[in-house]
Amino acid sequence: MSKYNVTVDNNANKTDTNKNTQAKSNSADLERGKNSDDSSGTSWCKIITMILALGALAAAVAVTWVFQDWQTSLIVLAVLVVVYLFAFNWWWWYVAIRTTPRDLKALYYYVRLLLLTKRLERQNKGMPDIVHDLVKKHPNKACFLFENETWSFQKVEQFSLRVSAVLKNQGIKKGDVVALMMNNCPELPATWLGIGRLGAITPLINTNQTGNTLLHSFNIAKCNAIIYGSEFESAIEEIKNDLDPSIKLYKYTRRELNTSNYAVKVVESPIDLTSLLESTPPAQWFRSEGDGFNGKLLYIYTSGTTGLPKAAVISSSRMVFMSTGNHYLGGLKNSDVIYCPMPLYHSAGGCVSVGQAFIFGCTVAMRTKFSASSYFPDCIKFNATVAHYIGEMCRYILATRPAPTDTQHKVRIVFGNGMRPAIWGEFVKRFNIKRVSEFYGATEGNANIINIDNTPGAIGFVSRIIPSIYPIAIIKVDQDTGEPIRNKKGLCQLVKPNEPGAFIGKINPNLPSRAYLGYVNKEESDKKVVRDVFTHGDCAFISGDILVADDFGYLFFKDRTGDTFRWRGENVSTTEVEATISKIAGQRDAVVYGVEIPNTEGRAGMCGIVEPSGELDLDKLAKDMAKDLPKYARPVFIRIMTSADMTGTFKLRKVDLLKEGYNPTVVKDKLYYLDPATNKYLPLGPEEYDKIISGQIRL
Numbered sequence: 001m002s003k004y005n006v007t008v009d010n011n012a013n014k015t016d017t018n019k020n021t022q023a024k025s026n027s028a029d030l031e032r033g034k035n036s037d038d039s040s041g042t043s044w045c046k047i048i049t050m051i052l053a054l055g056a057l058a059a060a061v062a063v064t065w066v067f068q069d070w071q072t073s074l075i076v077l078a079v080l081v082v083v084y085l086f087a088f089n090w091w092w093w094y095v096a097i098r099t100t101p102r103d104l105k106a107l108y109y110y111v112r113l114l115l116l117t118k119r120l121e122r123q124n125k126g127m128p129d130i131v132h133d134l135v136k137k138h139p140n141k142a143c144f145l146f147e148n149e150t151w152s153f154q155k156v157e158q159f160s161l162r163v164s165a166v167l168k169n170q171g172i173k174k175g176d177v178v179a180l181m182m183n184n185c186p187e188l189p190a191t192w193l194g195i196g197r198l199g200a201i202t203p204l205i206n207t208n209q210t211g212n213t214l215l216h217s218f219n220i221a222k223c224n225a226i227i228y229g230s231e232f233e234s235a236i237e238e239i240k241n242d243l244d245p246s247i248k249l250y251k252y253t254r255r256e257l258n259t260s261n262y263a264v265k266v267v268e269s270p271i272d273l274t275s276l277l278e279s280t281p282p283a284q285w286f287r288s289e290g291d292g293f294n295g296k297l298l299y300i301y302t303s304g305t306t307g308l309p310k311a312a313v314i315s316s317s318r319m320v321f322m323s324t325g326n327h328y329l330g331g332l333k334n335s336d337v338i339y340c341p342m343p344l345y346h347s348a349g350g351c352v353s354v355g356q357a358f359i360f361g362c363t364v365a366m367r368t369k370f371s372a373s374s375y376f377p378d379c380i381k382f383n384a385t386v387a388h389y390i391g392e393m394c395r396y397i398l399a400t401r402p403a404p405t406d407t408q409h410k411v412r413i414v415f416g417n418g419m420r421p422a423i424w425g426e427f428v429k430r431f432n433i434k435r436v437s438e439f440y441g442a443t444e445g446n447a448n449i450i451n452i453d454n455t456p457g458a459i460g461f462v463s464r465i466i467p468s469i470y471p472i473a474i475i476k477v478d479q480d481t482g483e484p485i486r487n488k489k490g491l492c493q494l495v496k497p498n499e500p501g502a503f504i505g506k507i508n509p510n511l512p513s514r515a516y517l518g519y520v521n522k523e524e525s526d527k528k529v530v531r532d533v534f535t536h537g538d539c540a541f542i543s544g545d546i547l548v549a550d551d552f553g554y555l556f557f558k559d560r561t562g563d564t565f566r567w568r569g570e571n572v573s574t575t576e577v578e579a580t581i582s583k584i585a586g587q588r589d590a591v592v593y594g595v596e597i598p599n600t601e602g603r604a605g606m607c608g609i610v611e612p613s614g615e616l617d618l619d620k621l622a623k624d625m626a627k628d629l630p631k632y633a634r635p636v637f638i639r640i641m642t643s644a645d646m647t648g649t650f651k652l653r654k655v656d657l658l659k660e661g662y663n664p665t666v667v668k669d670k671l672y673y674l675d676p677a678t679n680k681y682l683p684l685g686p687e688e689y690d691k692i693i694s695g696q697i698r699l
Helices: 018-027 028-036 044-067 070-123 127-137 153-169 187-197 211-221 230-242 271-277 318-328 347-360 377-379 391-398 421-430 523-524 574-584 619-630 655-660 688-695
Strands: 142-146 149-152 178-181 202-204 225-229 250-251 297-304 309-314 337-340 363-366 386-390 411-418 435-443 447-449 470-473 500-506 529-531 539-549 554-560 564-567 571-573 588-596 604-610 637-641 670-675 680-683
Touching: 028 347, 070 309, 070 318, 070 564, 070 655, 127 153, 127 187, 127 318, 127 347, 142 153, 149 153, 149 588, 153 187, 153 202, 153 271, 153 377, 153 574, 178 187, 178 211, 178 230, 187 347, 187 386, 202 211, 202 347, 211 230, 211 619, 225 574, 230 250, 250 271, 250 637, 297 318, 297 347, 318 435, 318 447, 337 347, 337 377, 347 363, 377 391, 386 391, 391 411, 391 421, 391 619, 564 588, 564 604, 588 655, 619 680, 637 688
Parallel strands: 142 363, 178 202, 178 225, 202 297, 225 250, 337 363, 337 386, 386 411, 411 435, 604 637
Antiparallel strands: 142 149, 297 309, 435 447, 470 500, 500 539, 529 539, 539 554, 564 571, 588 604, 637 670, 670 680
């Protein structure tokens, strides 16, 4: 595959191999010791034993006092108390000894993060102002590397000032919304930097979106203008007549700007942004006109758990928080060169990686599209010391043929999300990677976690000795509905070790690092907030992801709540895909679900369509889906059904369909698979099925 999409809320497809990782971390004798210490403390045997032990302790002290003196009895008391605490809580002490260095290290960097955000909040600096400090510090240092180009920090700021000047002349002002749809290139972050300097907000549009999905993304952001790369002209033209006529369209054609003179050039609609940039001198630097550190900077789209794409709000403070956590806790340095082949419209590439340049002065090498065979050769080309990934990428990189470039690079750290535990060891061994900094966090959320000590498979940790200090927790939920399971007081409950639960980030609106910005749509934002968590009146962001914490607090991804699955690094909402397919298939009943393909990350979409007459035109269906659904949401498999089993509320049942999958020896209905070469649905028989299972047909 040549292209993948990324999301901060990314780790959603790790399998039960996490359990194997957990099992290896504890020896059998420690497991027995743990189990012997019942955490509930309700065992009558244990209560009686404790009472006897306390009685023996009191008797020993009394005897010493009577036959010796009171000073000796105090010494005996102290010794016996230590023995008592160890005897009845030895497992806690063992966990504390094992995890204290980890917890203190994390606490140290968390304090550094808070100090940085506090300083920037006090100075009230927006991202353009933060970048300006780096320009003054090292104007000629490489900020972005792209193909054979080097963009210094000064060049990035100059381009952004040119954008600011052009858009200001066009009437863009504070509070306006200017969408940006562009392939990876240095101009992309430089453009939104220029937009942000005017106090306007930039929705970063997923370049896979077309048709109604693309139109929806523009509409929910309430755009005043749209900047798009010339490569997306056909997608814009398709929906142009449905856009609000007041929205200004700017087409950017990437080329070396000819700025030899500043003659005003005639432009038409869509406005030729490249010509305007060439004819407009960059503005003199001025402080950002936005709302500063906590002001809105970007909208980044995420499918969430249901419905059409949602626009998550990213402020400068949120970008600083995400980037800083990965920088400090991930082991990065300001001198690092970071290789990022991810799309910059997602939070992973666009905030976390770009943030390393814009906040810490790192150099970021970017690529237009991901290529497995070029991953480490690119790292060599750019002299990268750190590389960014998502789980999909790692598996495809590992599937390439061994080559000298596997170890000729200088990469010491790979960081990202979704590294499958099953390939973790093989990946680091083959490519000689010293450290994997696996992180986890939702784009719209307020909390991120990261693997700080190279524990295979872990996505972070919760402290077992000082849990209240950290702004995250794992609570008990109904895994089908995602609703918290509450105690008699109506409050949420923490899970026990090795018990699955939902990840939450505690909300504190007075702290930038713990504030919850959510989505542009307030109703959608409120759905992600759980209230009365540990005390009545408090609240937290609930991720919708099910995690498991082992005995030492290491967190492992288990599953997602809600009716979604992940494919090609994206969340796929079955509800939305069902509605779209039903509409373009003449309102036929359609049921969408995810099915597993061996040795493939995530779940491929499969759609069962009720068509008793057999008149459905699959070629037309494929063409229509290509218009209204992004690539990752288009079903890989189609099942033509003569009837469907429905619930009492007229919802299609999926349980049996999920069990049967796409095996033609099990399924009696007609099956089809989406051929990636022709983008057509072809019949799926036993021969094709075997080739898919064996990997001869790659979907």
